Amino acid sequence: ELKVEQNPLFLSMQEGKNYTIYCNYSTTSDRLYWYRQDPGKSLESLFVLLSNGAVKQEGRLMASLDTKARLSTLHITAAVHDLSATYFCAVDMKTGAQKLVFGQGTRLTINP
């Protein structure tokens, strides 16, 4: 059974600081997704990582994938308050159903 674990689960940081969220998964997969969720809202796709070594950046967020280590990171640079949200990573099995298995989520709070 595929397990996806994120850490930390809660992160409170100051504006302007850098931090990294980690996503570990338990079985071979080279498709990993990062989503953002604001309270009471749906899942907004941030990044799709499809191969070992993939790195994508959008604004202050950068995601990377190491399939050998079964690890993805989401790095936040010079955080701003607008990035406060819950961030989920998800892995799919690349089987026909392509179901996503989500991590527990990291609730990020950025204080002014």
Next chain:
Amino acid sequence: EPEVTQTPSHQVTQMGQEVILRCVPISNHLYFYWYRQILGQKVEFLVSFYNNEISEKSEIFDDQFSVERPDGSNFTLKIRSTKLEDSAMYFCASTGQAAYEQYFGPGTRLTVT
């Protein structure tokens, strides 16, 4: 930009009642999914649907749940006899034949009293 839509946005029902949650996937997509998220918890897979049949379902998706694509546009999730623990946000998602990225709808918040 095409998007997945869901109705209603919030449904309140009494325990034991049947509910139907509706989704309109993106029009040329072929794979459809339901996920649920209990308040404050992670998103959990319920069921996937392709070519008019279930392709995979989770342990959560027991005999009380069913899915249907009654016409060319709607995709529904039915819960026959709701329980208190069915209270959650239910998300529909879809993806195309050659694509892998799942697009999520805005969700239906189901409250069972």
